[in-house]
Each structure stands twice: as C-alpha cells, then as structure tokens.
Amino acid sequence: MYMRTINVGLGAIMVIAIVLSFAAARDFSRPNLEFLPDMVHGPTYQAFDPNPNTEDGKTLRQPAAGSIARGQMPFRYERAEEDALRAARELLSPVATDDQNAIDRGAAAFAAFCQPCHGPTGAGDGMVSKRGYPPPPSLLLEHAIKMADGQLYHVITLGQGNMPGHAGQVSREDRWSIIKYIRTMQEPARQLLAGGMSK
Numbered sequence: 394m395y396m397r398t399i400n401v402g403l404g405a406i407m408v409i410a411i412v413l414s415f416a417a418a419r420d421f422s423r424p425n426l427e428f429l430p431d432m433v434h435g436p437t438y439q440a441f442d443p444n445p446n447t448e449d450g451k452t453l454r455q456p457a458a459g460s461i462a463r464g465q466m467p468f469r470y471e472r473a474e475e476d477a478l479r480a481a482r483e484l485l486s487p488v489a490t491d492d493q494n495a496i497d498r499g500a501a502a503f504a505a506f507c508q509p510c511h512g513p514t515g516a517g518d519g520m521v522s523k524r525g526y527p528p529p530p531s532l533l534l535e536h537a538i539k540m541a542d543g544q545l546y547h548v549i550t551l552g553q554g555n556m557p558g559h560a561g562q563v564s565r566e567d568r569w570s571i572i573k574y575i576r577t578m579q580e581p582a583r584q585l586l587a588g589g590m591s592k
C-alpha cells in the first residue's frame with residue numbers, strides 16, 4: 394500500500410519535472426548558469442593583436458630556437474659534393490631492410506619518378522634518356538652500390554648534376570622506400586662485386 398503511494402508520488406514528480414523542463418524558456422544565445430567558472434573566461438588576444446603582456450607588445454611569439462614545425466623535417470644540406478658526403482655519414486634510413494611494404498612502395502615510386510630517366514632496371518636507359526636527355530650512370534655500378542643510403546637520399550632530395558631534386562614530388566617516406574627498392578635491384582650486382590673483391 395505504502396509502495397503504491399510512493400510510486401504514484403515519484404511518477405507525479407517526474408511528470409512535473411518533464412513539463413517544467415519543456416516549459417522553462419531556453420535562450421540558446423546565452424551560456425547556461427555557470428557554477429564557479431574559475432579562469433575559463435580570460436581576455437583573448439588574436440595572433441596579430443597588440444598585447445600589453447609581452448615584452449615586444451606582440452601576441453605572436455617567436456618559436457624557441459630549434460623548434461620544428463609540425464610535419465616539417467629539417468634537411469640542413471646544400472646541393473654540393475661535401476654536403477652529399479656529410480649526408481652519407483649522418484643520415485640513417487628509417488626503413489628496416491626487410492620491410493616488404495616499403496620495398497613495394499619504393500618500386501611503385503621508382504616506376505613513376507625515376508624510371509623515365511634511370512630505366513626499369515636502373516641501368517640508365519629510361520625513355521627520357523633515349524630521347525636526348527643526358528643519360529644517368531647505371532645504378533647497378535659499383536659507384537652507386539657503394540653510395541651510403543644517406544647520400545642516395547641527398548641525391549634524390551636535392552638532385553645532382555643534370556638530375557633535378559625530387560623533394561617536391563616524392564615524399565620523405567617514399568624517398569627512403571625507393572632507396573630500399575634500389576638496394577634490392579642492386580643485390581645481384583653487389584654479390585658479384587663482393588665475390589670479386591674477396592679473391
């Protein structure tokens with residue numbers, strides 16, 4: 394008996410609450426009641442607003458020395474022989490040697506960006522080279538085989554001699570993938586070379 398009274402009472406309260414919540418005028422252009430907003434509402438300065446709180450009166454701050462913009466990998470090398478050799482010493486490939494995905498990706502990127510000049514096997518007999526462009530040296534020769542990954546990356550990024558740089562059209566990851574693919578193309582020649590040298 395008591396339970397029934399309580400249930401009816403609760404039901405009545407719920408109905409009243411629902412009716413009230415719909416009846417209460419809501420103004421969506423104003424914030425709700427804020428309880429202890431603390432420091433949520435500070436004065437805002439837009440990037441180019443003058444700002445009395447900074448030494449130079451500007452809002453936009455100089456990035457701290459050595460900051461790197463998101464997504465930007467610094468490449469502090471010039472298109473010069475000594476910088477290519479420095480890249481050979483300093484840059485390490487981020488791609489594992491047995492990363493088959495990277496090698497496949499490198500093969501596709503090589504076909505699109507390098508094959509026109511370097512040819513399908515890297516021998517230097519691409520279509521562009523056959524039509525009068527100064528042919529590149531074969532990538533299967535000792536010279537290219539012995540170039541460190543970092544130097545290959547330097548050549549692809551900035552170019553060398555008649556080869557234009559490819560930083561603009563081939564992403565950083567793809568450049569490293571291409572190098573892994575070139576290594577697989579070079580493998581037979583490299584083994585011959587290693588055999589010859591051990592004699």
Ligand code: HEC
Nearest residue numbers: 506507510527528529530536537548549553554555556559
């Ligand atoms: C427009 C034609 C062209 C394209 C495209 C091109 N190259 Fe080259 N590449 C050359 C030429 C020409 C040379 C010789 C440069 C020189 O005179 O030192 C060269 C040199 C090289 C060398 C140095 C070889 C050595 O033994 O010194 C590498 C490595 C190389 N290219 C890799 C690539 C890769 C990887 C790509 C694709 C991302 C590519 N190239 C795209 C024309 C091209």
